[in-house]
Amino acid sequence: MTLKLGDIAPDFTQDTTEGPIHFHDWADGKWVVLFSHPKDFTPVCTTELGTVARLKPEFDRRGVKVIGLSVDPVENHAKWAADIAETQGTAPNFPMIGDTDLKVSKLYGMLPADTAGGSDGRTAANNATVRNVFIIAPDKTIKLILVYPMTTGRNFDEILRVIDSMQLTAAHKVATPADWNQGQDVIIVPAVSDEDAKSLFPAGWTTHKPYLRTTKQPG
Structure with missing residues (x-):
């Protein structure tokens, strides 16, 4: 298997x-x-x-x-x-x-x-x-x-970093970029429309490309 x-x-x-x-x-x-x-x-x-x-x-x-x-x-x-x-x-x-x-x-x-x-x-x-x-x-x-x-x-520090990312994704509709660590900006997942993002991320976000929007880490 x-x-x-x-x-x-x-x-x-x-x-x-x-x-x-x-x-x-x-x-x-x-x-x-x-x-x-x-x-x-x-x-x-x-x-x-x-x-x-x-x-x-x-x-x-x-x-x-x-x-x-x-x-x-x-x-x-x-x-x-x-x-x-x-x-x-x-x-x-x-x-x-x-x-x-x-x-x-x-x-x-x-x-x-x-x-x-x-x-x-x-x-x-x-x-x-x-x-x-x-x-x-x-x-x-x-x-x-x-x-x-x-x-x-x-590298168990990396294992902890991955867990932080996964738990953040589980709680919020975000992904994490390369080399991300706690407290750094995150990515709004493409499935979230700009309209929905207004309520989910009231502090706003930066649109780099239509498919790449970053915002402050929630929570």
Whole structure:
């Protein structure tokens, strides 16, 4: 199965470092970031998990639930957490899925559906495609999919920036331009007529082209 933007995020029940979860119930109508790892005790992923742990208050402030995944057993995750705390200064403070039967990896298209067996004996090399980020909206639709190579650490400040943009779009009829950051001007979506824009954006806007109108960030 190839997941696309707008698809409903596949549901699953799986063990985590905070106990078994039923994913859709756990999400509880919140924004969710699911990010995955091909193997425990891998170097780049160690730095990523420490970074997300440090940024957890920023995700909380946005009402976003964070959950990690690695194909190894939950008991291995607990041992890895000690290494992460030692080397990165902060242990994971969010649930980590143990995907030993590869069920979630297959559901989310990170491994082929016909992959045989479980996590035992598999290596980071043959799980290399299990380095993804999924941002899931409160209606359970997938809003972003990113796939990273093994050697490139993920930029979680960028993940937060994307969430800011998506949440702004969800609340107002705007899009965000290239390199946008909080507080900067936004784009009025083309579906909004100038007449409707008068009530939606009473402070006015600048028309650069009929299809490109910018205004101050709402809210």
